[in-house]
Amino acid sequence: MKSTIVSVLFCALSSCIASAQKLTVQSPNQKINVALFCQQNGDVGEWYIKASYNNNVKTSEALPRIDLGLSRSDQDFSKELKFIKAGKPLFIQEQYTVLHGKKSVCSNSANEVTVSLENPSKAKLNIIIRAYNDGIAFRYEFPEKQGSFVVKDELTAYTIPAETMRWMEKWNPANEGLYTAMSGDKVQQQQWGYPALFQLKDSACWFLLHESEVNQSYCGSKLSNLEEGSKYKITFPNPKDGRGMGASTPTITLPWKSPWRVIIMGSLSDIVSSTLVDDVATPSVVKNTSWIQPxxxxxxxxxxxxxxxxxxxxxxxxxxxxxxxxxxxxxxxxxxxxxxxxxxxxxxxxxxxxxxxxxxxxxxxxxxxxxxxxxxxxxxxxxxxxxxxxxxxxxxxxxxxxxxxxxxxxxxxxxxxxxxxxxxxxxxxxxxxxxxxxxxxxxxxxxxxxxxxVRGAEWYNNGPEFTTTAPEHNTILPFTRNVVGPMDYTPVTFTNSQFPHLTSYGHELALSVLFESGLQHLADRPEGYYELNDAAKAFLKVVPNAWDETRLLEGYPGRDVLMARRKGAAWYLGCINAEIREKRKTIRFDFLPTGVKYKLTLIADGDHDKSFSTQYRVVDKAGAIDVRMLRRGGFAASLIPIP
The missing domain is CATH 3.20.20.70 (Aldolase class I)
Incomplete structure (x- = not known):
């Protein structure tokens, strides 16, 4: 759909707040605020933004400081930047559809302000700030019409208090690491890959750091807290990456816009269902898409x-x-x-x-x-x-x-x-x-x-480590890597490859719903599927891999996750347990529409980890059912409306 951009009125400048704060941008639902500050409490100096979140009970300072600035081969755009103006507030409103992903109809809706700054030599730098209902996006712009330069460094840096819980993956060129959960004195200093998940100490807000709209005019980046443990700075590729081929610093030609720095923010369910990384990206350049079939x-x-x-x-x-x-x-x-x-x-x-x-x-x-x-x-x-x-x-x-x-x-x-x-x-x-x-x-x-x-099922071939780490890793991915786009983990393997599973058959079957990928490579050998019971085999013949809606029903990274996804009028559920103990999970069907009955096919753990227990029931919005999961177990289910 063609984007429609209209002006809206909201508080951009305020005289009743500290002079250091130049403006605020608020999300359409008024839950997220982004404020721009000058460190020197005036109109000239170093600039940073602060992000807060209101969960309808309290307002939390999610990110107390995000440093801004760039260093270009000809001059600096970070230390003595003068505030020139804040542009007219805009309301970004766009609906678009996608052929595969976590939902089919998406909304790119935000309040936007462009801040104009200049350095001592009068060279211009704009900062475009957007506040969404599910997060924040900002990017840099050099608006001048000519010139070619090297970006020596990007000074964007996220300050995150030590007590904030985080799940992060140590940087590696293939992005196939495990996530480390840490806070306080356990926070490690490393270079980290995207995306990175954070939870405030009071649990009132979660946020996920990422980037979008990386194109030919820039490089990909990563996060580094090597210099200061509480500050995660945007960092360019290592010169040694790719056998040393290519420049690690990008060359840009004006006019130029940077990639979007994206912060998905809200509840954990808001994180899981967000399409913000795609929302800020350029619309499809492919006109005829009838041949694209997930x-x-x-x-x-x-x-x-x-x-x-x-x-x-x-x-x-x-x-x-x-x-x-x-x-x-x-x-x-x-x-x-x-x-x-x-x-x-x-x-x-x-x-x-x-x-x-x-x-x-x-x-x-x-x-x-x-x-x-x-x-x-x-x-x-x-x-x-x-x-x-x-x-x-x-x-x-x-x-x-x-x-x-x-x-x-x-x-x-x-x-x-x-x-x-x-x-x-x-x-x-x-x-x-x-x-x-x-x-x-x-x-x-x-x-x-x-x-x-992603570190996927292929790692069962690479050594014994994944046998023990996969159950927990699988419950972290729906909150991290798979949030930001399709992920080919190559799931749903029942037999063993070089190294064995500890996950149950129910756990493996659930991955067909939990993990989203436009091409979902199911990796087991033929007999691994032919020897399944009739219910599991039938489930894998019909389970979709492109969805109209996604909802997190319950979960916590590294513990368990229960997710519902809709295709047309049918719903599919996937739930996995990472813990080394049995547990019961209650499915409440309050996400279903009123007045519709569904045939539930529930395929859960059986007596042991290589068996299933199958139930068939009629349920509606008022219903609930308890399901037993083995240690490292899980279940999958379909809900088909009854005419």
Whole structure:
């Protein structure tokens, strides 16, 4: 939908507050306030913003200070900035729809003010501040019309009191770490990846730090509290990332706008349901989207690392997808060495003959990765991509998985986006692996179906650690990584790969609902699904992976999570337990519409961790049911309206 921007009246300047505070921006529902301050209590100096949240009971100072400023190769924009004016307040109001994600109809609604500053040499810097009902977004702008410069540093830094609880992932180029929960004297000093989750000491407010609208004009960033434990500063990529290829500081051309700095804020359920990272992103540049179809995927790599090398394994997974009514199957690495009965061309013909669409893996190529797995360079240039997409289209392939990016420098951001630009005319779906976490790109390029950027089920192949850490990790991801965009964890594995599960069958089944991904790769071997009981097998044949609505019903990171997602008139539930003890969870159906009865199919833990207990009931909005979960257990359920 076309954006509509109209003026609104709200308090932008106030004479009855301290002179240091120049303006406030308030969210449409009046729960979130953003205030701009000058540290020197005047019109010239260093500037910062402060964010507060009102939960209808009390107002909490969520972020007491967010430092602002940039250092450019020609001059500084941080220390002696003069306040020139605050622009006319604007009300941003936009409704838009998406093809996959946590909800299908989204609202980009905020109050916005642009603050104009200038440095001693009269060079201009604008700060655009938005207050949303579910958070805050701000960005920098150099409005002048010409000039090319290097941004030496970004001074944005979030001051967070030590007593604030936090869940953060130590930075690594593939974004595949575990989250560490910490507060007080347990707070570590590190470089940290996005997103990062925080809970105030009084539990009155949660917030999640991230960024969006990172494009060719900048690099990806991370957070660092190495210099000061309570201050998380925006930090550019390490020069060594991507084998040292590319500049770690971005080059910009004026006029220029930075990525959005995004703070999702509110209750924990507000965090989970927020689409703010996509709301601030550029609308879709793909006009015809009828070919973009989310769906479940059979995937042979988890159970057989060399599976795509074997034609018979590939056809068995194609048969699995056809039997389970999943629209896709993925040919992972080594497809170019396929034998034992056929080639990749033979496999494509077989898959298409089954009514399934094939997807195919590529190495991102180039000197930025040490990985030599082939085919390596076919996605590297515009010319090679066009040639390869042409071949794939003729063979019936529907999309590509591209792996091993290993950097978030500006040149790599451009590479990601160039791939998306070139894939669209060939109607190729795209899945990034070994990559950054989402930055709002799925709104701009809706054929970007999913990203890895997570420690997922693949880690059962990498060593014994994930066996013990997965149950807790799984209950943190719905509040962190999966909040900001699609996440291909490759879930729902019942058999074991190199290293075993401790999670129950009920826990694994629930992940099909809890984890959102436009292409949901279900990673078990065929017998892992064929040997399920009828109820679980039927559930996996119909469970959606693109949703109209998402609600957190209950949960806490690292403990448990109960989530409801709606597709059309039907609801699906997923619940998992991380703790090493049995527990009972009460499902209250008060989220259902009034006057409608539903058939509940509840597939929960059975007598042991490899069994199910299935119940069928008729429920409505007034109903509730207690469900037993094993230690590290879980359950899944469907609610289908009765005509």
């Amino acid at each position: 769906g479940l995927v059979s995937w042979n790599y988890w159970s057989s690392n060399h599976g795509t090398k074997d034609y018979k394994t590939v056809t068995a997974f194609a048969d699995l997808a056809a039997d389970m009514n999943w629209p896709y199957t993925l040919l992972d690495w080594e497809w170019d060495a396929m034998s034992n009965g056929g080639t990749v061309e033979d496999a494509a013909r077989y898959i298409v003959s089954k009514g399934v669409k094939p997807l195919i893996w590529y190495n991102s190529g180039g000197n930025h990765t040490w990985v030599s797995s082939t085919p390596k360079d076919r996605m590297l240039t515009h010319e090679s991509r066009v040639e390869e997409f042409t071949k794939l289209k003729n063979l019936g392939f529907a999309g590509v998985k591209i792996d091993f990016f290993e950097s978030e420098k500006q040149d790599m951001i451009k590479y990601y986006l160039d791939i998306l630009e070139d894939a669209a005319p060939f109607q190729m779906l795209v899945y990034f692996h070994g990559c950054l976490v989402p930055r709002g790109w799925s709104r701009t390029y809706p054929h970007l179906m999913t990203y890895e950027g």
